[in-house]
Amino acid sequence: MWAAWKIVTEAADPWLDTVDEAALLTFSKFGKPVKTSPESIGTRLLRTTYHYWFHNGESQAIRQMLGHSKLPTFVGDIGGKAPYSMTE
Secondary structure (H helix, E strand, O other): OHHHHHHHHHHHHHHHOOOOHHHHOOOOEEOOOOEEOOOOHHHHHHHHHHHHHHHHHHHHHHHHHOOOOOOOOOOOOHHHHOOOOOOO
């Protein structure tokens, strides 16, 4: 699964690298006949991120219930390594 995950995420990177603030507010089109997504690209990206977080939490809970130890922390030292900052 890690190999598949790497292939999928690397395939998405070129598109994600083109997304700017304006693009996050647009709505994608799909299907035949063509329909417009009810959610903006930005909202869809948030939904996908939260979906992954949800499943990550589930997997951590299962591992805890199975008695696994030394489980990784989800966020880690975000304040030290990647604090929020505004750029202009």
